[in-house]
Amino acid sequence: MEGTLAKLLLLRIAGCKRLATFSAAFFVGLLTANLAFALIVEPGLGLDLILRGGEKEGIAILDQASRSIYTSRIPLSLALSLGKLPNVQVEPLVTSICYAQGSTIVVRGIESASAYIKWLSLGRLPESDGPWIILGRRTAERIHSQIGQLIPVASSLARTIVLLTVAAVCNFGDMRDDEALVYEGVARQLSSIPQGMISTALVQGINRQAIEKLVEKNYKLNLKCASDLSGSLVVLDANGVPLRTSNVVDKIEESYELPFGYYTIVFQNQYLYSTLDTILLKSDQSVEYSVITEQHPVLKVSASRKPVLFRWDGAEVQASQEEGLWVFRSTPGIHRLELDPGSFTIPLFHSATFDPTILAGKAYTTRVSVSWSDGSPASDYSLLVRTPEGKVVLSILAPQDSMKVDLPQGNYVMEAYKLPYSAQITLSVPVASDVKLILPSIKSNVEKIPLQYYSFIKAMPIETVSAFTLASISGISAALLIGLAFSIIFLFVMVLAAVQRYLYLSAKNRLTVLSLLGASNQFFLTHIELPILAIVLTLATAATWISLTSNVLLFSKLTLFGHTIPHDPAMTLQFSATLTILVWLWGHFTLPKNIEM
Amino acid sequence: MSDALTLSNVNKTYRNNSRQVAALNNINLQVPERNFLCIVGPSGSGKTTLLRVSAGYLAPDNGDVTIFGQDLYSLPISERMNLRKNVIGFLFQGDQLLEDLTAYENVELPLIIQGMSTELRRERVHQALKSVGIPKLADSRPSEVSGGEKRRISLARSLINGARILFADEPTSNLDTKTAGMIIQVLRNLNASGMTIIAATHDPLTASEASTVVKMRDGKIES
Numbered sequence: 103m104e105g106t107l108a109k110l111l112l113l114r115i116a117g118c119k120r121l122a123t124f125s126a127a128f129f130v131g132l133l134t135a136n137l138a139f140a141l142i143v144e145p146g147l148g149l150d151l152i153l154r155g156g157e158k159e160g161i162a163i164l165d166q167a168s169r170s171i172y173t174s175r176i177p178l179s180l181a182l183s184l185g186k187l188p189n190v191q192v193e194p195l196v197t198s199i200c201y202a203q204g205s206t207i208v209v210r211g212i213e214s215a216s217a218y219i220k221w222l223s224l225g226r227l228p229e230s231d232g233p234w235i236i237l238g239r240r241t242a243e244r245i246h247s248q249i250g251q252l253i254p255v256a257s258s259l260a261r262t263i264v265l266l267t268v269a270a271v272c273n274f275g276d277m278r279d280d281e282a283l284v285y286e287g288v289a290r291q292l293s294s295i296p297q298g299m300i301s302t303a304l305v306q307g308i309n310r311q312a313i314e315k316l317v318e319k320n321y322k323l324n325l326k327c328a329s330d331l332s333g334s335l336v337v338l339d340a341n342g343v344p345l346r347t348s349n350v351v352d353k354i355e356e357s358y359e360l361p362f363g364y365y366t367i368v369f370q371n372q373y374l375y376s377t378l379d380t381i382l383l384k385s386d387q388s389v390e391y392s393v394i395t396e397q398h399p400v401l402k403v404s405a406s407r408k409p410v411l412f413r414w415d416g417a418e419v420q421a422s423q424e425e426g427l428w429v430f431r432s433t434p435g436i437h438r439l440e441l442d443p444g445s446f447t448i449p450l451f452h453s454a455t456f457d458p459t460i461l462a463g464k465a466y467t468t469r470v471s472v473s474w475s476d477g478s479p480a481s482d483y484s485l486l487v488r489t490p491e492g493k494v495v496l497s498i499l500a501p502q503d504s505m506k507v508d509l510p511q512g513n514y515v516m517e518a519y520k521l522p523y524s525a526q527i528t529l530s531v532p533v534a535s536d537v538k539l540i541l542p543s544i545k546s547n548v549e550k551i552p553l554q555y556y557s558f559i560k561a562m563p564i565e566t567v568s569a570f571t572l573a574s575i576s577g578i579s580a581a582l583l584i585g586l587a588f589s590i591i592f593l594f595v596m597v598l599a600a601v602q603r604y605l606y607l608s609a610k611n612r613l614t615v616l617s618l619l620g621a622s623n624q625f626f627l628t629h630i631e632l633p634i635l636a637i638v639l640t641l642a643t644a645a646t647w648i649s650l651t652s653n654v655l656l657f658s659k660l661t662l663f664g665h666t667i668p669h670d671p672a673m674t675l676q677f678s679a680t681l682t683i684l685v686w687l688w689g690h691f692t693l694p695k696n697i698e699m
Numbered sequence: 700m701s702d703a704l705t706l707s708n709v710n711k712t713y714r715n716n717s718r719q720v721a722a723l724n725n726i727n728l729q730v731p732e733r734n735f736l737c738i739v740g741p742s743g744s745g746k747t748t749l750l751r752v753s754a755g756y757l758a759p760d761n762g763d764v765t766i767f768g769q770d771l772y773s774l775p776i777s778e779r780m781n782l783r784k785n786v787i788g789f790l791f792q793g794d795q796l797l798e799d800l801t802a803y804e805n806v807e808l809p810l811i812i813q814g815m816s817t818e819l820r821r822e823r824v825h826q827a828l829k830s831v832g833i834p835k836l837a838d839s840r841p842s843e844v845s846g847g848e849k850r851r852i853s854l855a856r857s858l859i860n861g862a863r864i865l866f867a868d869e870p871t872s873n874l875d876t877k878t879a880g881m882i883i884q885v886l887r888n889l890n891a892s893g894m895t896i897i898a899a900t901h902d903p904l905t906a907s908e909a910s911t912v913v914k915m916r917d918g919k920i921e922s
Contacts (some may be wrong), residue, residue: 107811109806111811114799114800114804125861204769286892387910612797615795615796615808616812619809619812619856620783620784620809620812620813622777622780622812625812
């Protein structure tokens, strides 16, 4: 026995039974604290990250009435316009919560999969659009799918089921591991978001106030245009959708009220589609176009054989070849273009591109009517005609439900826009002489939000998005969650401090004797308190290990908004160590009170 | 012969809620080296307070306490603690032994607190147990020995640091006459070997063995 007292002073002073009781109670307290932390704080933090789409900084733009980025709808043109501001980066996002193989998954729309090659872990990235799906690593594990497997992906929002082939699995190492990527068109189908709209835009390089100031009111755009030729002056939004149109005969003066945006001013008639200007409208602006005054308009012609261009006075304009196009530099006026399909009158008053493959041959009249799905006639919609390759042939803002358009022979995609709705049809001219476009009525409005609110947007820092969503969904404020988390931590500090106090109080007389025999604070620290710290830290490590193991089992089976709960072992360990050290420090500072002199 | 202990104008008042009790009232006392002083008086007269103030456990409200020429309460705390560890022995009322420890370990505790090596401790502990006449009880626990033997263990622990002055608070309380006599004999032997002893007691037998007796009442020294 001689010589052991100094080495085992804590054990001999406190006694084996007391120390064992203390250790057991402290361990149970720590384990409970860790589990409570894991069950409340970690899912809370995980929820926060999920609700902000995994983004850590920037501004999220949502529509005023939406509750989360997963249910928001904003115009794509707004996102594109913001991207035109200097030093501003914008990421448009089309996203939706869906169901696949019995699990909830979040799908994001992407335009092209090729950029994801660096994260590819299994399968092959699709090279074109189509019914494919790329799964994040954890999503693939959750829904037990294999490469090449055809899986039904259901969306309650759009009331639709889409069959998608698993093309690849990517390992992102972030929130996207819990998501799935699909072609943008598929994402729109699943989220019931029409063309021209997106879920949200994540913006960097500009603050919330600046965005809100930009969108809080409309701006006046005064257009003056003088022309010798008849045609239309069209204002297109950043997405290429015509918003306003005015007929130009000789000269016009128009004043439009438009929201903040990036606009393209186009002059067009049956044979010409010419971009006059682009404007980033963020204040009242007046612009004037004198299309006949351009000194040297350039006409570019796409043709295999050299075309011949004559001025109004009969003089031939010399052609040069640049980048596969025949280029004519002339003076403003009516020109006649001779090329293989025939002869065309070209009003050349501004630089323009002429594509004879579109205009070759005779133009045929096609009657177009646009109505809502309930049969009521549509009005004030935009009509866009593109070639299958995407070249715009015609864009018109139509005041009535029916109209006639002249198109040369060929295949076209005709689109009608009445935001947020759109309809499109593929037609073949002259086969199709009557075309009917039906704009969809509301498929579902699960949020029960009046649609007029969709035109409003709100911008908020990404860190507040989750708090907003949480408050919208459940009425729980983020402050309440934070308060709850702190209450739990405080409660367990108190519980563990009480357990530690039991040890000191039960050994009070013995500690007092040590003090009477001359034990200093330093002696108590090195012989009593530091051994206790070693014991409680060992207990904390064991409790953390057990709670981490149980958390892994628990959280792998739970999902929040289609995401598994992010689980950070370092955070649990940090919590456990902080709690233990706080309690120990409490004991350290209250120990002198437990010793009676 | 110089003084082992000097108290000059020492006062100590306890405050209990709104009530104030003067435990020591203007105490002046000089104890020469190698003296065996007994402080007698009824309960509550201030005997224990006087011992605790004199031994450096309890600071007085005012006045000076000098031990072997060093003003105890003007010393920094660390030096006062060193003086307590190395020069002063204190025999507590009620023994204050740790029941789970053996006699050897109880006596060893002050040396562990001092940070002494194991070998040196072993030698000193056995010597201390021998000096109080219980060398064979080293491995016994307090619960296994008699009251007198407990007191001797406690005494051995008080002396283990090589004290030059011993403060003994009721050294013979709760002991039968024979055992009390044995403890007094030990104290006499220690005093004979050069140690200054200051004991607070109710016991007339202890007082009769002292070379000087001081009577206390209501915090004052009567004679």
